[in-house]
Amino acid sequence: MYIHADSKGFVLHFVRILPGQYSVYAYEDSALCHSSLFSEARPELFSGTRTHSSDRTMDLGLAEDHFSRPVGSFVASDIEQLKLAIEECKKLILELPEHSERQKDTVVKLIHLRLKLQELKDPEEDEPNLRILLEHRFSKEKSKSVKQTCDKCSTIIWGLIQTWYTCTGCYYRCHSKCMNLITKPCVRSKVSHQSEYELSICPEIGLDRQDYRCAECRTPISLRGVPSEARQCDYTGQYYCSTCHWNDTAIVPARVIHNWEFEPRKVCRSSMRYLALMLSRPVLRLKEINPLLFNFVEELVEIRKLRQDILLMKPYFITCKEAMEARLLLQLQDRQHFVENDDMYSLQDLIDISSGRLSCSLTEIHTTFAKHIKLDCERCQAKGFVCELCKEGDILFPFDSHTSVCHDCSAVFHRDCYYDNSTTCPRCARMTERKQDDISDVKEA
Structure with a gap:
């Protein structure tokens, strides 16, 4: 194992694997190489002015700096000539004595020639940004x-x-x-035009329906790996070749919604990108897709109650000058849908619910909001309610856990008073009586 420091500012680290074969690692800065490696490096490889004896002179006729135009008896001016020089280097490496200085120098020159060849194949000039x-x-x-x-x-x-x-x-x-x-269109365009998930668990159609070809690039594939291995995507259920499916893993929405399962599954490259872009989009209406999920996942019930309370707090904040200046609602800017509805979820929401992170953060935000309304702000306190059924107790707010809200007029009562009282809501009764009086006054006039 040794290191070669190039004059262009990067380091090539060589590790011998087999006789005449080396594994090469390139570093842009020599500081990235571990100091212990330099103890094994040959000093002459790091010298800026190195002299060669006649017995170690290469017969390839190439200059020391192979990133400039080579000069000499063999002028590597184009790709074909560089390929010939590379083949000459390979033959010379096999002919030279193993572990000899000349063999190591030849390996260094081979690497430089290959880098130069790649540079010519992939020129950087005139490339648009x-x-x-x-x-x-x-x-x-x-x-x-x-x-x-x-x-x-x-x-x-x-x-x-x-x-x-x-x-x-x-x-x-x-x-x-x-x-x-490139034949694959941008996945973001699909997210913009079709923001929805495949909600069937691994909807496999079979290789025969795919004509034994990759679902994306149409390369011939088979389960036996001849001519190319068929790899199934757990999200789409289809089969792909190894170029389109790298065995990446991702959490599959269908398995989360139907089984509350968060184990990552193997997906193709396009599915992985699509799921990553869709991760924070609130497109899952759980009450319609799988309403029974709330009966078995207690955390979902807790989150739903917190979201309902936040929606009841929102009218206080949008009419409170202090709350607007403090920008309290911006605490939920990463989950904007939480202040718009209580039934839409993103896949990231469900992942955070499963891990317990969302419950902790949302409870803390709920406490901050309630403290502003009930303790810190006099304007918000003035918008509280007194139970008109018992006319006792503290000021009530619709998001309190021991209260009930009238569905017609939004008046707030103690829960026990509301359900024990068999009569109609006092506020609704007053409003009805007032309307009848207005109608009578119009008729008399």
Whole structure:
């Protein structure tokens, strides 16, 4: 194992795997390499002015800096000549004595030639910063990370020498050279036009219905892996090739709604992106899809009650100057649907309910809202109610746990008083009597 520091500012770390074969790791900054590795490095590889003896001189006729135009007896001026030089290097590595200095130097030169070849195949000059294709909005990346993978060819993106793009909508990544080969439209467009989930659990139709081809790119596939392995997506139920299905995992909405199951399942790449973009969208109306879920999941009942209370608090805040200045409702800006209705949920809501995070955060917000209305703000306190049935006790608010609200006039009473009293609501009775008096006055006039 040794390290070669290049003059261009990145480090190549070589680990011998088999005789004549090395595993190479590239780092943009030598500081990323562990200090213990340098104790095993050969000093002459780090020297800025290195001299070669005649017996170690390469016969390839290439300059030391292989990122500039090579000069000498073998001028690698285009891709074909670079390929020939690479083949010569491979043959020489096999012919040279194992573990010899010349063999190690030849490996270094081979890596430089391959990087130069890749640079010519994927030129960075004249590449636009923004490209639009199949509703993707591709933005040119400046990151030099080598840990990204091209979604088209499934190979590593070498950020040091390759130009690559990322879709700002669905985060589809690909080499510049792969752009014209893309056939998958942007998933965000589907989210914008069709914001709904597949609510059947793994709706498999069978490989024969797919004509034994990938559901996305139509590549021939089979369960035996010949010519390509068929991989099932648990979200769509369809089968995909290994290029379109990387064995990514995601929580499947249908399994959550019907079974309250949150175990991640294997999904294809397009499903993974779609589920990620849909994660925070409130499109699940649980009372219609599976109303029995509230009978078996106590946390859902608790969250529903908290949401109903918040909706009752909302009129106080939108008419209170202090609440508007304090922007209390912005505490729910990440879950805007909580201040609009009490029956729509996003998949992220259900995940947070299962983990207990939503109950804790929503209870804290509920307490803050109630404290403002009942203790901190005199204007809000003045909007409270006195139970007209018993005319006793403290001021009541519709979100109190021991109260009941009249469905017709929204008057608030003690729960026990409301259900024990068999007569009509006193406020409704007054309103009805007032209307009759107005009608009588109109007739007399």
